[in-house]
Amino acid sequence: MTATEEILDEVPWSGVSPDAARRLMVAAVEAFAERGYHATTTRDIAGRAGMSPAALYIHYKTKEELLHKISTIGHAKAVAILQSAADAEGTPAERLEQAVRHFVVWHAGHHTTARVVQYELDALDAEHRAEVVQLRRQCDAAVRRILTDGVKAGDFEVPDIPGATLAVLSLCIDVARWFNVAGRRTPDEVGASYADLVLRMVGARPRS
Amino acid sequence: MTATEEILDEVPWSGVSPDAARRLMVAAVEAFAERGYHATTTRDIAGRAGMSPAALYIHYKTKEELLHKISTIGHAKAVAILQSAADAEGTPAERLEQAVRHFVVWHAGHHTTARVVQYELDALDAEHRAEVVQLRRQCDAAVRRILTDGVKAGDFEVPDIPGATLAVLSLCIDVARWFNVAGRRTPDEVGASYADLVLRMVGARPRS
């Protein structure tokens, strides 16, 4: 099994139990991704899960708690993907290639989840948002570490490492916005293409 | 006056009249950018404009019409920036540099407007959304034209022109999401930096 298949096979909330709570979470992810958090009603979520509106409140205190749980699970996965690439063996170019490819494959393959995770952050209340922002900083740190290593080794040519880190993450994250299952590109293709684009952005010397 | 200053000086809705309608539009842009379309109430918009809730409906039929007008004006500006760069004299690299720089300067300098324009599209009703999607296609066409010219001239090395077009626009658009006035970067700096990154992405030969 390839790393790509691993990323796509795993349903992010497979660890959520009981079954009814998971069904509600899946329904919420779909609804939030389609219409946005504020435009989604608790009745809509419960309806998609085949339950009455009140059932939601047996498993979650509020609608916002649902979003918070989704966001936390999603961000944890993002951090795991990027840190795993940053910690991997190999040249900085290989690690950056892996980071971007896996990160993009995840955003494309799970674009409904990713859309919620990346674009509904403002709907969280202050405390929960602060929690999630911490996880995002870890994403930033992982990418920055790879770039720094590459510059130190003389493999990358990057005048502004924080700026380049931001641009790389921004490029990958925005995949969740435009990726469309009906489109011609598979997650794998986008991942490979984006890895190539990013290596060029950081001025990686072609492998000899 | 530099092109950058021109882009930033012009308030996008300076052509909106009468004065009260413009004040309402400015208020709506701020509110939509801060909290999102669905989380913004008509009372909030009217309040920011210093008017009663009912005043909104003298100048706009619905809250959605306000969003539609904002979106149309914003997209028209985006199309103008990109087409102007595509039509400009100069090498493909120079035209691409100008397109990205001006587009990014606009997204950073008017990041509240840009956020609404780029991220609240789904809140439009079907007919209005279709209208705006047409304008977005023109953005795509302008960038694609520059890339095609560059490849034909042998100046760029791009294996997948539609894919690269998408990536370039995606990178620029996402600036509206993360750009923060309190941050250290000015719109000009981000624009210059992003133009450089994009030229690398398309494998532009360094100018001789």
Add this chain to the structure above:
DNA sequence: CCGACCGGTGAGCAAGCGCTTAGTGCGCGG
């Protein structure tokens, strides 16, 4: 000097929202 006009207001309607509560059906230990 007047009355038509028009941008703006105060009050409020119908609908829909997040969430609660009293009650129901069902599985399971004794």
Add this chain to the structure above:
DNA sequence: CCGCGCACTAAGCGCTTGCTCACCGGTCGG
């Protein structure tokens, strides 16, 4: 075969929402 616990529902509460409407005050042509 009973009765308890619990996941779940029907009904609905209090509130906010987008939007409306009767009314008001300043301006201006005649």
